[in-house]
Amino acid sequence: MLDRPAIAAAMLSLCISSAAAQDAQRLEHMLRQDCGACHGMTLKGGLGRPLTQEALADQAPDALASIILDGIPGTAMPPWRPLLSEDEALWMANYLKKGTTQ
């Protein structure tokens, strides 16, 4: 006898993790391709400052997320709030802090 609820639960968690994986892939793509337009695809900097783990050592993820969302007035860093949710910005901040930029 198949345990239907267990299968449903397993399928649900599979869906969630695959959605999360898709989100992660989308956000990573955006970081490298679109943020990378200014910060470099390897995030070592360009017109914008480097976003490597070392360069961001003194920044808390929350503070980084708020820079992503609201930009830095008076500089070329735009507010990304129209294009990103707070969770997505925090995911990006944590991704950068982990330094998986190679």
Add this chain to the structure above:
Amino acid sequence: MIGRRSFLFGTAMAAASAATPAWAGDLCCATGDLGLIVERAAGSLLLIDRSERRIVTRIEGLGDLSHASLTYSPDERYAFVFGRDGGLTKIDMLAGKIAKRVVQAGNSIGGAISDDGKLVAVSNYEPGGVHVFDAETLDPVASIPAGAKTIGLADMPGRRFIWATWETGEAWIADFSGPEMKVTKLADVGKNPYDGVLTDDASTYLVGLFGEKGVSAIDLWAKEPKVTRFLKDYGKPADDLPVYKMPHLQGWAFTDGQFVLPAVGRHELLWVERQTLEPTGRTPVHGQPVFIIAQPGSPYVWVNFALPDNDTVQVVDSRTREVVHTLTPGPAVLHMEFAPRGAEVWVSVRDANKVLIYDTRSFAVLGEIPAESPSGIFFTARAHRIGL
């Protein structure tokens, strides 16, 4: 009659073979309709044949090619590729291979080749300034510190290069026509110049400003270079939208007696009379313009846009200044390159991993080139154009 004609023909053939150049035995192909497509994520280039609309080969190992650009030697044999990671790579277009590669700085943004083809200059973000190399050997010739990120580097007639600086808002010229290099500060151009471009007649260097409203024009034919600031108020800064991608000026169009310029932070093109620099009109468009490029031999300019409107291309008639056609090539249109006489345009669609080839009259898709995250497209005909 026939006999006489064939006699003449025979004589002509004999004359031609007597003048046959020494390299005739090696003739295989020519480079005039070749080009390179940057695959920014993979650090590779696609060598393409424009006439046959096909990939000839892929050239790998060029490092970080985000925002890469390139220029060609006067004989169209070699390309010089400027990578984001400071790499300067010389490509042999006939061999389809890297001929030489040096990493000349930490972080660079573009470059140019002198009109005689002997010097290659690279514009750097880190450590800033401009580095100049021997085009043959890629050995260093000169290093010009700027104390700032350099942008808008272009070649000028007479072994000269011109550029502007992001942090300090200056324009500079380096002159290599004499035995000693001469570096001259031309002028202060304004706050945070994001790119510069030389007009096709090399009379004017136009510098777009990000840190304030306006564009600076430097008259390079005048004895004393004079800066004219124009488009100083094209709308309140408070109304400006976030800029997710800096406009590029290499494609700034000069058409029908007008310049057409991107409005930074706005969904508009700005038209200016070339002679007087007086604004003549605006065109509302689909998004924030990135490239505005004139279709050769036509009154039309083609425009692509910044995130989040970057799946679209619009065609604008410079006579009426109206959008006459809208295309949707796909996600993340990054660049457009016209065939030199304007019959077709190649459009890179980064997130669809392809380059689409459009007929510029019918807008029909003539072909498609698969490419991994394609960005810049560069045909060898650029070798013969000033300021590219």
